Amino acid sequence: MQIIVRYLLLISMVSAILVAGNIRFLPYKKNEFSPILSEKIAIGFNLSVESVVNVEIYTPDGALIRTLTTGTAMKKGNHILEWDGKDKKGTVVPDEAYNVVLKAITIGKVEIVDPRKTSGGIVQKNLNPKIGVDGKIRYTLPTPSRVLIRLGIGSGAMLRSVITWKPKNSGKNLQYWDGYDQDHLVKIQKHKDFKIIFSAFSLADYAIITTGNRESYFDYVEKNAYKPDLSSKKARLFNAKSKLMSPYYVRTLTDTREPIIRFVFPDNIKRDKEGIPIVKKGDRVRVKVIMDEKDAQRMAQVKYEITFFDDLDFTSEEEMGYVPISWLWSPQKEKGKHILTVNIASFKGHIGLKSTSYIID
Numbered sequence: 001m002q003i004i005v006r007y008l009l010l011i012s013m014v015s016a017i018l019v020a021g022n023i024r025f026l027p028y029k030k031n032e033f034s035p036i037l038s039e040k041i042a043i044g045f046n047l048s049v050e051s052v053v054n055v056e057i058y059t060p061d062g063a064l065i066r067t068l069t070t071g072t073a074m075k076k077g078n079h080i081l082e083w084d085g086k087d088k089k090g091t092v093v094p095d096e097a098y099n100v101v102l103k104a105i106t107i108g109k110v111e112i113v114d115p116r117k118t119s120g121g122i123v124q125k126n127l128n129p130k131i132g133v134d135g136k137i138r139y140t141l142p143t144p145s146r147v148l149i150r151l152g153i154g155s156g157a158m159l160r161s162v163i164t165w166k167p168k169n170s171g172k173n174l175q176y177w178d179g180y181d182q183d184h185l186v187k188i189q190k191h192k193d194f195k196i197i198f199s200a201f202s203l204a205d206y207a208i209i210t211t212g213n214r215e216s217y218f219d220y221v222e223k224n225a226y227k228p229d230l231s232s233k234k235a236r237l238f239n240a241k242s243k244l245m246s247p248y249y250v251r252t253l254t255d256t257r258e259p260i261i262r263f264v265f266p267d268n269i270k271r272d273k274e275g276i277p278i279v280k281k282g283d284r285v286r287v288k289v290i291m292d293e294k295d296a297q298r299m300a301q302v303k304y305e306i307t308f309f310d311d312l313d314f315t316s317e318e319e320m321g322y323v324p325i326s327w328l329w330s331p332q333k334e335k336g337k338h339i340l341t342v343n344i345a346s347f348k349g350h351i352g353l354k355s356t357s358y359i360i361d
Contacts, residue, residue, distance in 0.1 A: 022049045022111050023104035025206050026078060031144060032169050034212035035085020035092045041208055042080045043068070043100060050074065051104040051111075055081045057208075058099040058116075059221065060167075061252045062229035065093065073106075085210050087224075094215040096253075097144070097167035097207045116232035120204030121240070121249030129198045135189065137162070137175040137196075144170050144207060145200040146248070150351060151177070154193040157309040157341045158353050159186075165248060165256050167209050168200075183355040185339050191312070201246035204236075218254060228252045248349070259295035259352035261323065261344060264288040270361075276337070278359045284330050289342050291323040291352065299323070304346035311338050335360050 026044030033039040043055050050073045057066040065087040070079070086092055102113040129139040129149070137149060146165040152158035159181035179189035188194055233250045248256055265287060270278040279285055289306065291299065306318040306325055311333060318325065323344065331338070337359050344352035 022051060022106070023047055023053065023102050023113055025100075025102065025113065025115075026080075028206065028208075031207065032209040032211060033085065035210055036212040038084075040082045040084050042082055043208075044078060044080045045102055046078050047074060047076045047104065049076055049104075049106055051106045053079070053081070054103040054105070055083070056101040056103065057083060057087075058101065059226060060097055060099065061221065061226070061254070062232065063221070063226035065098075065226070083208070089224075092213055093210055094213050094217045094220045095209075095211050096217050097146070097203050097209050099204050100206050100208060114232050115205040115207075117235045117239070118205070119236070120202050120207075121233070121236060121245045122202045123244045123246050124200040124202065125244075127198060127200060129196060131177070131189070131196065135177045135179045137177055138172070139175075139198070140172050141168060141170050141200060144168070144203045144209065146203065147173075148197070148199040149175060150197040151181075151188060152195055152197070153188065153191055153312050154195045156193065156314060157307075157312050158343050158345075158351055159188050159312075159341065159355065161258055161351060161353070164258055165253065167203060167207070169209060181355055182353060185355050185357060186312075199246075201249060218257060221254065228254075251348075255298070256349070257295075257298075258350055259299050259344060260292045261289055261295075261342065261352045261354045263340065263342065263354060263356045264290055272359060276357045276359055278361050279331050281331060281333065281335075281360050284328055287327050287329050287340075289323055289325050289327065289344075289354075291344075295352070296323060299344075299346065299350065302346045302348050302350070304344055304350065307343045307345070309341040309343070312341065331358070331360055333360055
């Protein structure tokens with residue numbers, strides 16, 4: 001009996017040695033595709049020992065949405081499995097960057113290659129985006145990354161979020177912008193103090209970017225009740241302390257989503273034929289700022305400040321604000337049409353912004 005046990009232990013130890021480093025990714029021919037157009041993408045891998053292979057597809061927030069499998073053991077060498085961009089329910093996934101994990105299964109051993117634990121999250125430096133007179137924002141990424149582009153006035157109002165941590169591929173990228181603020185009230189590109197905030201951090205190796213689907217990622221996650229699992233990314237952050245890591249790498253996309261806010265003027269206020277509020281200089285007008293219910297619940301977990309601007313000039317600030325907020329505003333501009341702007345900025349990097357026109361009679 002002891003001889004048999006020792007023999008089985010020896011076999012197990014030999015198996016473990018044989019499959020150490022057994023599976024690895026092969027370079028992709030492409031890492032971006034459009035499943036809504038029935039395109040597929042090949043995920044290549046190399047085996048040094050005959051194994052059953054599972055290729056697991058995860059949302060950027062760590063929810064497993066699809067497992068591709070060879071079913072039976074494959075011989076050593078190069079192989080591919082194709083993904084059609086659909087989840088386990090057969091639904092085309094929304095545009096995003098999906099992470100791929102390899103699993104090689106042999107006798108007495110399961111080897112896992114999870115790029116999220118060893119790559120991604122590195123802040124990209126010296127990108128120097130260029131904005132043309134046509135409003136196109138051009139930039140080059142050294143590696144596939146998540147990108148943030150915000151536009152506003154130096155030492156003043158933030159006026160537009162062009163993209164918020166969207167996955168973009170390596171190489172030359174082109175982002176169109178019409179030169180206007182988010183509510184299309186003023187062409188801020190021509191303002192003397194115009195500024196651009198541009199940030200990016202790398203995706204995990206072998207992430208796959210999907211394009212062409214108009215469904216919101218946030219709606220998709222909520223509809224399917226996917227629960228986030230950031231354990232792999234947190235392991236990466238822990239093991240890469242010496243590198244310049246972005247804190248956004250270990251936050252869910254839902255957590256980085258920017259809140260939607262709006263102004264509410266008193267019901268009895270006078271308005272022109274287009275519905276623009278009409279006030280008098282020096283009036284005291286109680287203006288409310290409200291937030292969508294889901295955003296309000298999420299933002300209630302963080303601290304944020306609320307800042308008001310009149311024609312892009314600083315007017316008032318609540319350093320520890322809460323929404324809904326009622327602001328007693330006294331307009332001081334001259335007769336004519338003007339712009340009132342509010343920014344909500346959290347200590348975790350959220351920016352909510354809204355501008356509205358008003359008229360001084």
